[in-house]
Amino acid sequence: MALLKVIDLKKHYKNIKAVGGISFEVKRGEVFGLLGPNGAGKSTTISIISTLIAPDYGDVLYKGESVIKSPKNLQKNLGVVPQEIALYPTLTGYENLRFFGNIYGLTGRLLKQRIEEVSEIIGIKDRLKDKVEKYSGGMKRRINIGAALLHRPELLIMDEPTVGIDPQSRNHILDTVLELNRKGMTIIYTSHYMEEVEYLCTRISIMDKGKIIESGTRDELIEVIKGNKRIEIRFDKVSDELIEKIRDINYVNKIEIIENEVTITINNGDEIFKDIIERVGETDVSILSIDVKKPNLEEVFLHLTGKALRD
Structure with a gap:
């Protein structure tokens, strides 16, 4: 059964057709990949699914309910790791996680427990007391991911989460994605790194110039060029x-x-x-x-x- 359905989404910015009528579905418990070059429309699609912007046309269904008309049900079950680092540099890693936990309605002992849980997942527990401005790019990415996991979302969206980081942090993030998925989390993963999508994703949609040009498992996509x-x-x-x-x-x-x-x-x-x-x-x-x-x-x-x- 599909956890999320994207139906004929369209979004224009003046003369630019960012998303040109795309449809796909994400099944419960899978890592779904959106693969495409920079400018393909991946981030616009993610922003629409995340209810950050409204489409010009089309709909997104979460468990059969329109996200466009009724966003609250998805919002409380959604974690988003944005492409840009969304942290406060003068606060410590712990303070950043506490701030985002408060936004999710977490307080007291439960919040402390979730921060400890998340810091283990992202592998940064020994640096939580340091200010974020002292972190490497890879460490900032890890905290960025941690902030999206505090409320244990059912659906996690990761938009180019490994851009500009060192190989060690990149490998840790990829392994974290697989571990989260093994524990039952459904993940939408966007990337223009082919090897990441091949390594992580159950099914893949290839996106270019605002359109989805092919979808399927890795083996199904390779069948396109069979022979x-x-x-x-x-x-x-x-x-x-x-x-x-x-x-x-x-x-x-x-x-x-x-x-x-x-x-x-x-x-x-x-x-x-x-x-x-x-x-x-x-x-x-x-x-x-x-x-x-x-x-x-x-x-x-x-x-x-x-x-x-x-x-």
Whole structure:
């Protein structure tokens, strides 16, 4: 059953179509990924779901109830980790968590218990007495996440939570997401980092220019380019004659050349190795290595949009 349904959302800013009529659903207990480059409309979508801004058209249903018409039910069960750091730098980590806990209506012993619980989850317990302005970028991100967890939300939205942080903090955040999900939390995770979405998400919607262009599990998305294979071949040298002979193979779709390495994209070429060896044998070039690359989400995105994710 869907915990959240997004129905034909549209949002314009003057002449900019930030979100152009998107629909998807988030199932209870999953990590749902919104994958797309900066400017794809992910943050606008998240802001609408979070009831921070109203759509021009469409609706969001939480447990079957319209969030646009009746936001309170979602708001009390929602945690949001914004893309920008939303902390008070002159307060300590503990004071920040206490402040946000008070906003959620937590006080006294319960608030103290929740702060201890959250500080264990985000792995920052020994630095809670330090002012946030003294924290590294990664530590600020962790406190940002902690503030969203204090009231034990049913649905957690994380908007690009690892931007600009060190690898150790990034890995800790990714592991935290998986642990929260294992404990039953439903998570919407937006990112333009392909490897994060592949690592974390149960299902993924790929977003570009305000539209969702494909959705599914990782394996379902890779099926979109089933039959397309990428083969990297390293030669002792690359000549114009060699490239022309490879290009003449009728199922070769694309050739990329970087120095002495040639990457070939083919469509269902069962005879590729035989054909390549035959063509190379007609030149004075030698093959040094051949590597067949498995399809991944990066290739799906490239196939669907004609560009790499971070272009």
